[in-house]
Each structure stands twice: as structure tokens, then as C-alpha cells.
Amino acid sequence: MNSETLNTLDSYSKNKYKYGFVTEIDSEKPKKGLDEDTIRFISLKKNEPDWMLEWRLKAFSKWKKMKEPKWANLNFPEIDYQDIYYYSAPKGFDKKPKDLSEVDPKLIETYNKLGIPLEEQKVLAGVAVDVVFDSVSVATTYKGELEKLGIIFCSIGEAIQKHPDLIKKYLGSVIPAGDHSFSALNSAVFTDGSFVYIPEGVKCPMELSTYFRINAENTGQFERTLIIADKGSYVSYLEGCTAPKRDDNQLHAANVELIAFEDAEIKYSTVQNWYPGDEDGIGGIYNFVTKRGLCAGKNSKISWTQVETGSAITWKYPSCILKGDNSIGEFYSVAITNNFQQADTGTKMTHIGKNTKSKIISKGISLGKSQNTYRGEVSFLRKADKARNYTQCDSLLVGNQCGAHTVPYIDSKNNTAVIEHEASTSKINEDQLYYCRQRGLSHEEAVSLIVNGFCKQVLQELPMEFAVEAQKLVSISLEGSVG
Amino acid sequence: MFLEIKDLSVKIENKNILKRLNLNINKGEVHAIMGPNGSGKSTLANVLAGKEDYEILNGRINFKDNDLFDLNIEERAQEGMFLAFQYPVEIPGVNITPFLHSAINSKRKRMNEEEIDNLSFAKLLKSKANDLGINIDMLKRSVNTGFSGGEKKRYEILQMSILNPDLAILDETDSGLDIDALKIVTDGVNKLKTNDNSFLIITHYQKLLNYIKPDYVHVMVNGSIVKSGGSEIAAEIEKDGFQKFQ
Numbered sequence: 218m219n220s221e222t223l224n225t226l227d228s229y230s231k232n233k234y235k236y237g238f239v240t241e242i243d244s245e246k247p248k249k250g251l252d253e254d255t256i257r258f259i260s261l262k263k264n265e266p267d268w269m270l271e272w273r274l275k276a277f278s279k280w281k282k283m284k285e286p287k288w289a290n291l292n293f294p295e296i297d298y299q300d301i302y303y304y305s306a307p308k309g310f311d312k313k314p315k316d317l318s319e320v321d322p323k324l325i326e327t328y329n330k331l332g333i334p335l336e337e338q339k340v341l342a343g344v345a346v347d348v349v350f351d352s353v354s355v356a357t358t359y360k361g362e363l364e365k366l367g368i369i370f371c372s373i374g375e376a377i378q379k380h381p382d383l384i385k386k387y388l389g390s391v392i393p394a395g396d397h398s399f400s401a402l403n404s405a406v407f408t409d410g411s412f413v414y415i416p417e418g419v420k421c422p423m424e425l426s427t428y429f430r431i432n433a434e435n436t437g438q439f440e441r442t443l444i445i446a447d448k449g450s451y452v453s454y455l456e457g458c459t460a461p462k463r464d465d466n467q468l469h470a471a472n473v474e475l476i477a478f479e480d481a482e483i484k485y486s487t488v489q490n491w492y493p494g495d496e497d498g499i500g501g502i503y504n505f506v507t508k509r510g511l512c513a514g515k516n517s518k519i520s521w522t523q524v525e526t527g528s529a530i531t532w533k534y535p536s537c538i539l540k541g542d543n544s545i546g547e548f549y550s551v552a553i554t555n556n557f558q559q560a561d562t563g564t565k566m567t568h569i570g571k572n573t574k575s576k577i578i579s580k581g582i583s584l585g586k587s588q589n590t591y592r593g594e595v596s597f598l599r600k601a602d603k604a605r606n607y608t609q610c611d612s613l614l615v616g617n618q619c620g621a622h623t624v625p626y627i628d629s630k631n632n633t634a635v636i637e638h639e640a641s642t643s644k645i646n647e648d649q650l651y652y653c654r655q656r657g658l659s660h661e662e663a664v665s666l667i668v669n670g671f672c673k674q675v676l677q678e679l680p681m682e683f684a685v686e687a688q689k690l691v692s693i694s695l696e697g698s699v700g
Numbered sequence: 701m702f703l704e705i706k707d708l709s710v711k712i713e714n715k716n717i718l719k720r721l722n723l724n725i726n727k728g729e730v731h732a733i734m735g736p737n738g739s740g741k742s743t744l745a746n747v748l749a750g751k752e753d754y755e756i757l758n759g760r761i762n763f764k765d766n767d768l769f770d771l772n773i774e775e776r777a778q779e780g781m782f783l784a785f786q787y788p789v790e791i792p793g794v795n796i797t798p799f800l801h802s803a804i805n806s807k808r809k810r811m812n813e814e815e816i817d818n819l820s821f822a823k824l825l826k827s828k829a830n831d832l833g834i835n836i837d838m839l840k841r842s843v844n845t846g847f848s849g850g851e852k853k854r855y856e857i858l859q860m861s862i863l864n865p866d867l868a869i870l871d872e873t874d875s876g877l878d879i880d881a882l883k884i885v886t887d888g889v890n891k892l893k894t895n896d897n898s899f900l901i902i903t904h905y906q907k908l909l910n911y912i913k914p915d916y917v918h919v920m921v922n923g924s925i926v927k928s929g930g931s932e933i934a935a936e937i938e939k940d941g942f943q944k945f946q
Contacts, residue, residue, distance in 0.1 A: 648789040655749050655785075656803040656859065657777040657810075666802070670793025670842065 245306050250299035253277065256405055259304050263374050263408075266381065276394035276404030283398040289532055289561035290590040290622055293466075293503065301437045301468055303406045359423065369414040370425055373441050376412035383414060387445055391474040391511045391538070399505045399532075403439045403472040410440035410471070415450040415481075424680050426455040437468040444474070446481035448514065453484040453680055466494075466529060470505045479514030479541065484522070486679050487535075488687055491527035496585075498557025501529025508535035509565075512544035512573075520547040521564065522678045524687045529558060534592065536565035539573035539604075546575040549675040553668075553691065554587030554619070563592040563624075568601035568634070577608040580672050583619035590622040597634040605635040612642040613671050615664070665692040701762060702727045702898060703867060708759035710740075710747055717743045719923035720758070725867070728895040732909055733902050734934065735920035736942040741902045742786060744920075745871040748900075749783040750776050764866065777803075778810040780866030784856040784873050791843040796855070797825060799843055800862055807863065828861045832888050850881035857888035864892070869900045874908040886911035906938040919945050 247258040256277055260270040285296070363370050369380060377384050394404035411427040429440060446452055469491060475483050485508075494501025504527075510519035521535035537546025548564035566575035575595065583589040595606045612621035623640050645667060653663035669676070669691055679687055703725040710718040717740045725731050735741050747754050748761070750773035761768040764779060771779065791799075805815045816824070829839060834854055844852050853873055860868055870889070874882055889899065889912055901912060909917070909931060917933040918925045919942070926945050927933060 646789070649791050651751055651773065652785065652789045652791070653799075654773040655777050655783050656800070656863065657774050657806040658799075658802055659774055659806070662802060662806075666794050666799065667791060670791055673793035 246302045247304050249302055251277075251301070251303060251406065255303050259406060259408060262304060262306070263377070265377055268381075268385065269377055272389070272394075273405050276401050277406075279395040280398060280401035280405055283395075283401055285398050289592070290588065290624075291530055291532060291559050291561050293530055293559075296468060296503065298402075303437055303439070304408055363421075363423075366419050366422070367416040368419060368421055369412065371412055373407070373410045373412045373443065376443075380412070380414070383445065384412075384443070387474070387476060388441075388443055389474075391476060391509045392472050392507050396507065399470045400472055400507045403441060403470050403507070406437075407439045407441035407472065410442040410473075411444075411454075412442070413444040413452060413454060415446045415452045417447040418449045419447075420450065421452040424453050424455055426457070428457045437470065439469075440471045442471070442473040444476070444483055444485070446475075446477045446483045446517075448478045449480040450478075451482045454486070455680060456485070456487045457490070466501060466503050467492075468503050468505070469528075471507070473506070473508040473535075475508075475510035475519055477510065477512050477514065477517035477519050477544075480516045481514065482518040482520075483510065484520045484680075485510070485535070487521075487523040487525075488679075488690060489523065489525045489527050489531070490690060493527045493558050494529040494556065496556045498529070498586075501558070502527065503530045504528035504533065505530075506533040508533065509538065510536065510546070511538045512541050512546060512570075514541040514544070515570075516543045517541050518545040518547075520545075520549070520678070522549040522675065523551070523562075524672075524676070524679070524690065525550070525552040525560060525562060526690055528560075531558075531560040531562050533562045534564055536567070537575060538567045538569065539575065539601075540569045541573075542570040543572045543574075544570055545573070548575075548577045548579070549678045550579045550591075551582070551672045551675045551687075551691070552580070552589055552591075553582045554584065554589045556585040556587060558585075558587045560588070561590040561592055563590075563594075565594045566596070566606060568595075568597045568604040568606070568631075571600065571602045571604070573601055573604045575604075575606045577606070577610075578674055579608075579610045580675055581610070581612045581621055582615065582668055582671065583612070583621050584615045586618045588620045588622070590624060592624045594626040594628070595636065596626075596628040597631045597636075599630045601631050601634065603633045603635075604631065606637065608636075608638045608640075610638075610640040611671070612640075613645060613668065614642065615645045615668075668692075702764065703900075704762040706760050706762075708747070708761065709757040710743060710754050711757055712743070712754050716757070717754075717923055718747070721920075721924055723918065723925060725898050725900060727866075727898060729916065730893070730899045730901065730912065730914045731916045731918065732912075732914035732934065733900065733918045733920050733925075734904070734906070734937055734942075736946075737904065739920045740923040741904075741920055742871055745783055745869050745900075745902055748776075748869060749773060749781065774806065775810070777863075778807045780807075782860050782863055782865035782868045784853070784860055784868065784870045786872040786875065788844045788847075788852040788856055790845045790847075792845045794843050796839055796841070796843050797822065800825065800859060803859075804863060825862060829858060831891065832858055832861065833884055834858055849876040850878065853877055853881065853885055854888075857885050861888060861892055865897065867898050867900065868892070869902070871902045872904060873901075874903055874905065882908065882911065906934045909934045921945050 247255055256273050260273060389404060392400050394401050413425055415421055444454060475485060477483050491502035491504055512519055519537050525531050535548060539546050546566050552560045552562050554560045564577055577593060579591045581589040581591055591610045597604050610623050614621055621642055625638060627636055649667050650663045653666060654660060669688055672691060676684055676687055701724060705721060705723040708718050708721040733741055801821045808815055829836060832854060844855060873885060914931060917929060917931055919927040919933060
């Protein structure tokens with residue numbers, strides 16, 4: 218690697234985070250730390266029915282007996298669960314505002330700064346947005362229009378109030394509270410998130426989107442999202458996240474459950490841009506996320522697409538349980554780590570039904586002193602006749618102090634399964650850079666172009682409205698210039 | 701003087717490649733450099749383009765009133781230097797249209813010219829591709845990815861005709877081309893040729909010079925130019941090889 222490349226890389230790692238501002242707004246919090254009182258406080262604040270509180274307390278008692286999963290290739294000091302606020306809401310949020318005129322203008326300004334305009338007329342055509350600020354949902358746009366089709370799109374808090382039957386039946390049905398310690402923690406203290414129900418035969422006409430923002434200091438965000446696609450329905454859902462720059466690490470432990478019934482399809486896309494910490498590895502979000510989809514019915518399909526550029530630590534494995542015959546699970550991932558970021562991400566595809574198919578495309582890009590791991594598990598149970606998996610893992614190293622790791626597990630109990638696995642690791646190619654620059658592109662433009670090209674297979678899976686944003690984000694993560 | 705190379709000595713990894721090389725090119729001229737393998741022809745092309753693996757031991761290069769060593773790779777390109785590569789590299793996932801669009805605009809920016817918009821650029825690209833007999837479908841593919849040797853070379857010429865350089869260096873563009881591809885490539889060069897631009901054609905064989913008529917032919921052996929003259933030299937080499945120059 219020549220000196221100019223190293224200089225450019227050095228300037229990249231002086232990564233500037235565009236969303237690092239703090240909104241000065243009074244917030245209401247319980248005392249720090251986690252015990253039954255904290256959970257009662259949250260449940261009370263959310264005006265929840267008793268069964269919900271019971272559910273939370275049960276999860277809490279499970280959590281107390283559990284230890285964090287330790288198998289990931291991640292290095293971080295022990296999390297002090299008693300040093301975290303588990304709930305934070307802008308003051309005056311006891312009742313959710315009915316419309317935007319009741320929302321604090323500072324909040325609206327925050328989202329405008331983030332490029333998420335809340336006024337419906339300004340919202341990108343065809344995207345309905347739910348925004349979550351710390352622990353509460355601020356606004357959901359386009360609700361009326363969706364209701365006409367029978368689609369429910371609201372905060373999970375609202376769903377607990379208005380659709381208890383659906384919540385009782387499906388919450389925790391894909392990710393049981395006792396699955397592991399982070400899912401138990403989330404089940405005990407989750408504050409807000411989105412709920413989606415698409416009725417039988419309905420194709421949701423617009424992208425549904427949730428935007429998560431952590432603002433308050435020392436506050437964990439524990440969102441919970443549940444999406445149910447009934448028979449023959451279709452929905453595409455997007456999720457975006459940012460947080461202010463802070464020197465402390467903040468915990469984010471989300472649970473996302475998807476259920477697709479017969480012939481239904483759910484497309485779930487994430488652009489994760491939590492604050493990654495500074496160039497010395499100070500601060501940043503600890504992102505422990507459990508995402509799991511159940512292809513419950515025949516011919517159902519669940520497709521995860523993620524662009525992970527933020528967080529000091531990412532621990533995340535969006536998975537599919539392919540129970541229905543002929544069901545399909547897909548996972549497309551771009552994970553970029555810079556400076557001291559660590560990512561351990563991948564997927565789990567569990568083939569249960571006959572003729573089930575899964576496809577995994579993972580692109581890891583490591584810069585600076587970061588560590589980037591793909592971890593995947595593909596398993597075929599005994600009855601999964603003629604199931605197939607295709608896995609492709611590509612890693613790109615930029616610089617010589619970073620690491621890329623690939624840890625694929627394959628477990629087959631059915632000998633008709635067909636498994637294909639391809640993996641590659643490469644360094645950014647000096648010949649490609651030379652070629653681009655000879656055509657007049659700057660060194661930075663050339664790197665950004667090559668990396669975007671490397672990710673294209675994944676980026677093209679994103680909905681149009683997001684693809685351009687994601688491409689920009691990829692460039693920003695590399696060049697560190699304020700866009 | 702348009703391009704002036706004076707007493708240029710260059711080494712790479714402790715090996716002296718170019719030795720006190722001199723070459724002058726005026727506006728509107730076509731020069732050909734011929735030489736056996738390992739004589740330093742490609743090194744010269746890469747040193748001109750600014751590739752960083754080389755150590756300049758001695759000499760200077762002036763290009764359009766610039767000291768070339770003050771400019772980095774992209775600045776040289778933006779000043780109008782184009783290198784058609786001997787082995788164009790594949791860049792998967794990067795489409796030729798935005799790639800060349802960015803390239804042309806970076807050049808325009810440096811020249812303080814207005815940037816060209818998407819639509820006008822798409823039209824320009826299409827018409828140039830048409831001129832060169834390049835299928836429009838080829839424009840939808842990633843840069844050089846999965847192309848045959850001939851396709852890559854045609855692609856280089858397409859890029860050259862879009863960027864319209866002042867000095868085009870063709871590094872063994874004829875190698876690996878069949879006669880039809882060679883005709884397309886050389887037609888492209890001949891179409892682009894004006895009184896305001898210059899060409900430096902590097903080749904091992906005389907074949908290419910049947911299609912592009914050089915004003916000057918130089919014989920390069922062992923890092924220096926040992927003989928210069930008109931196209932009669934090419935004929936001499938065709939007949940007797942490089943033996944007598946060594």
C-alpha cells in the first residue's frame with residue numbers, strides 16, 4: 218500500500234458523524250437502574266393493562282437468571298445494567314399527541330435536521346413514517362390512508378391498548394422472552410417501537426418506515442417491533458436509526474419479530490447509523506439486536522436487508538425460520554466498520570419445511586482498526602426435503618490494521634439438502650484505484666466508487682427511496698466528510 | 701513545447717528501467733514507440749500517468765507548461781492526459797455511465813467549465829458508442845467486468861473519445877486484438893485525431909501502424925530511445941526485428 222493511499226485512509230478514519238447533535242429538551246426519567254419498580258414505572262407510564270405488566274415481570278425474572286451470550290467476536294467492558302436509564306420521554310408525553318400541532322417544535326426540528334420531515338405533505342411520496350424518540354413514538358404519518366385498507370400501522374404502545382388480541386397472540390411468539398439475555402431484557406423493559414398488521418390479501422401500497430432516535434444521555438433504547446403479514450399480503454418496511462455524539466456508551470437492545478402467513482411476503486430493510494464512537498474508540502452505541510422472522514405459511518417469504526454503518530458494537534443476526542413448505546428466506550447485508558468499531562453480524566436460516574430456500578449475501582468492509590465478523594448458521598431439519606441454501610460472504614479490507622472474519626456453520630439432518638457457500642476476502646485493489654484516478658477521479662471518489670460497487674448486490678435490494686440514501690451513507694462512512 | 705521529457709531516469713525496486721530518456725512531442729503529432737519486451741515502454745507510460753511505484757532518479761517532464769511531477773495522477777488526467785491501459789482492470793458493480801460522468805465532470809471542474817448534466821451525458825455516451833460500433837447493452841455493464849480482451853480495448857477507446865484528451869497514450873492497445881477489433885480501435889483513434897491533440901502509441905508490433913500513421917517512430921531498447929525517424933523505421937523492424945538496435 219503506497220503512502221498516498223495511507224494518507225487518504227487516515228483522513229477517512231477522522232470520520233465525522235453528521236447526526237451527532239443533541240436536542241435540548243426536558244425529559245422525564247425514572248431512577249437509574251433495573252428492578253421490578255423500573256418495570257412497573259414503564260408499564261404505568263404507558264398505561265398498560267395488567268397482563269402486559271405480568272408479561273414483562275416474567276421476562277425480568279428470566280433475565281435475572283441469565284448471562285449475556287459470549288460467543289461473538291467482540292471485546293467490550295461489562296455492561297452495568299444498574300447505570301442505565303430504562304425510560305426517557307420528552308416532558309409532556311404522558312398522552313401521545315393527537316397530531317403534529319401538539320408535538321414540541323424542537324422535536325419536529327430534530328427530525329427535520331435528520332432529514333425526516335414529519336409533515337405529511339413533505340414526506341417522500343409513498344412512505345409512511347413512525348418516529349421514535351428515546352422511549353416514545355412521536356408521530357405516525359399516513360395513518361388514515363392505511364386504515365382504509367385495514368392496515369394497522371402504529372406504535373407498539375398503541376397496539377397494546379387497541380389490539381390486545383393480536384399482541385397477546387403474537388408478541389414473543391417468534392422470539393421467546395427467554396431466548397437469550399438480550400431478548401429477556403428487551404421483553405422486560407421495551408418502551409416503544411412499531412406494530413404492523415397487514416390483512417389477508419392486501420398489498421401495502423407504500424413503504425412503512427420507522428425512524429429511531431436516541432437523544433437522552435445514559436439511556437438505553439429498547440424498541441420492540443412486531444409485523445404480521447396475513448395470508449397473501451405484502452409489506453415493505455424500513456428502519457433508520459441515529460444518536461447524538463456522546464462519550465459514554467449507550468445500550469440499544471431491540472427485538473423485531475416478523476410473521477408471514479401463507480403466500481405472504483415481508484421485506485424488512487434497515488439502515489443502521491447509530492453513533493459509532495470517535496476515532497479513538499470513545500463512546501458509541503452498543504447495538505444488541507434480535508431480529509427473527511417466521512415463515513409460518515406455505516410459499517411465504519421474508520427478506521432482510523441491512524446496511525450497518527454505525528454503532529461501536531453491532532451484535533445482530535436477522536434470521537428466518539422457514540417452517541412453511543416452499544417458503545423463502547433472504548438476508549442481504551452490508552456492514553462497514555471504521556476506527557475501533559466492532560461488528561459481529563450475520564444470519565440464521567432454519568429450514569424446517571420442504572423445498573424451502575434461503576439466500577445469504579453478506580458484504581463486510583473493514584477500515585481503520587475495526588473488526589468485522591460474518592457469523593451465519595444454516596440448518597436443515599429432518600423433514601426439510603430438497604431445501605436449498607446459497608451463501609456468499611465477501612470481505613473487503615481497506616488499510617492494514619483492520620480485521621475481517623467469516624464464521625459459517627452448516628448443519629444438515631436431511632441428505633437431500635443442497636448447500637452452496639462462496640467466500641472471498643480481498644484488499645482494496647491499487648490497480649482499481651490507479652485506473653479510476655487516471656480517468657480523473659480523486660482518490661476519495663475512487664475508494665467510494667469501488668466500495669459502492671462492492672456492495673451493489675445488497676444496495677440494489679433496498680427500496681428506491683432508501684437506496685440513494687444508503688449509497689451516500691456508504692460514501693460518508695468512508696470519507697468522513699460532512700455531506 | 702507540449703510534452704518534453706528530458707534526461708529521465710527511473711527505477712523500480714532497485715532496478716533501473718529508464719535511462720536518460722529524451723522525447724519531445726508537439727501538438728498535433730502522432731508518435732510511436734516500438735521496442736522489445738522489457739525495454740521500459742510500459743514504465744514510460746505509467747510514469748507519465750503518475751503511477752506511484754516508481755522512483756524518479758533524474759530528469760524532468762513538462763506537459764502543457766506544467767512540471768508534471770507537481771501533479772498527482774488525477775490532476776494529470778484532468779489536465780488532459782489519458783492512458784489506454786494494456787490490461788484494463790475490472791471494477792465490479794461500478795457502471796460505466798456514472799463512472800465516466802464523474803470523470804468528465806472532474807475534468808471540467810478543473811478547467812472551470814460547466815458540469816455536464818445527466819441527460820446530456822447519457823446522449824453523448826450513446827452517440828460516441830454508436831460511432832465506435834459499441835453495443836448499447838455494453839454500457840449497462842460494470843466497468844470492464846466480464847469483458848473479453850477486445851471488448852476492454854474498445855471500452856478504453858470509448859472512454860478516450862468521451863474524455864477527449866490532449867495527450868493520449870496507448871499502451872500496447874493492439875495486443876490481443878483480432879483484425880476486426882484492431883480496425884475498430886484504430887478507426888476510433890483516427891476519428892479523434894485533430895491538430896490540437898497528440899498521441900503516444902506504444903507497441904511491440906508494426907501491425908498497428910498499418911492503421912494509424914505516425915509522424916515519428918522511436919525505437920526503445922534497454923530504457924533509452926536508440927533511434928528516431930519516420931514510419932520507415934517500423935518497416936525495418938518488421939523485416940529484421942529489434943536485433944540490430946540492441
